[in-house]
Amino acid sequence: MKSTLRILAVTLLGLAGWQAVVTWGELPRFILPGPRLVFTTLWTSRALIAEHAVVTAIEVLLGLGLGAAAGFASAIALAASPLARSLLRPMLVFSQAIPVFALAPILTLWLGYGLWSKVAMALLIIYFPVTSAFFDALMRTPRGWLELAHVMNAMPGRILWRIRVPAAMPGFASGLRLAAVYAPIGAIIGEWVGASQGLGYLMLLANGRAKIDLMFAALIVLAVLTLVLHAAVDTACRRLWDG
């Protein structure tokens, strides 16, 4: 309750500061619109913004789901097999040397202007953090548990699935929390490079037509979308793995 009040107070203060800059700085509305104008636009253009927000949300959710699944599977393959580790690990690190942003035009070329090039961007941007967080956790199973399993004459596959994987789930969860924040970035970059729908597309369009109020309104919706997604992932992870 106290923290909610504090967040509310900080938000109001920020909005007041923003309005003050606009009012006293006499900035034209196509450079920086005031909060009142932005919220008015948000309300009057709600149908338009919602239509595009749904598209972005679908891209983000698909990218998050597929990226998390790919990261989960890769981390397990890496943890289970020393051969996979020696072959894939350098590739994984090398892939991180390529900025994902630079791949966006190629993905658009390969996958078209539709949904899938954005899903692929979101997937690529979250793949490494998820894989890396989960893999690190898989390699850090407390030694006592592994020794107990050894004395119990456990089968190696069972040690992986019944001890190492469950013990590493908090690591997977921290990867997912990061992914929830990164996935929207991927989708928006994808939309900037080439799209006919989505919040990123709407922002570019509004910018081009000097409708900066609409651009800010779309930006606010995007931020709220990201916050909600992060909170949902966080809650789900805590329910499932942190007790």
Add this chain to the structure above:
Amino acid sequence: MSVAPALNMAGRATIDGTAIFGPLSFVAPAGEWTCLLGPSGVGKSTVLRLLAGLGDEVLFLGEASAGDGASLCGRVALMAQSDLLMPWLDLTANVTLGTRLRGQKTQQDRARQVLERVGLADHAGKRPNALSGGQRQRVALARTLMEDRPVVLLDEPFSSLDARSRALMQDLSAEVLAGRTVLHVTHDTAEAARLGHHVLLMTRRGITSVPPPDSPIPRRYDAPETLEFQGRLLRMLMEAE
């Protein structure tokens, strides 16, 4: 449970060229409780790890074997200082962990029996986090019983418990592990005086067997002969350094 074998150990161990324990040899007689008592850092736990088939990092020259000549693999259960319970499993699942790790059918009835034996049947559906330290160590004991192995290796399993829980745990363990070959590593002279049919004092100079009182185990913690023996053990420990 098959017939409990004696444990034979003779040799010396090094890790990366550093001596962990010098040439030593001892026998833990079949079906009886042997305490390996000594200060920290003399390699007691390494002895236990070698008998458990662990300690890949240790270079061991000598033999660690069963008195009947057969392999110890699959005949040993281990109870460590930390309870090693899996926080994501309830007590029944923790107790039956071994069967599931081996891909065998889990015996729910037996799990219930062993939990009853350690007095935790009412908590069977709970997670370890909901229990006290003493209760958690009782679950670890139940898991050890569930494995039903003739040799049980104890690595200071009661050292993190408060005095009362520790005494209760000692009584319970002596009762439920009777008939098995137990090798119990401890640095607590009172514990060794209560539980050992045989007490081996391990110092940097090697291992000496100290004959305990004749009374059956668990010996009463306030019996004069227990206290006298405990004092003698401590004196030997003090004089050994």
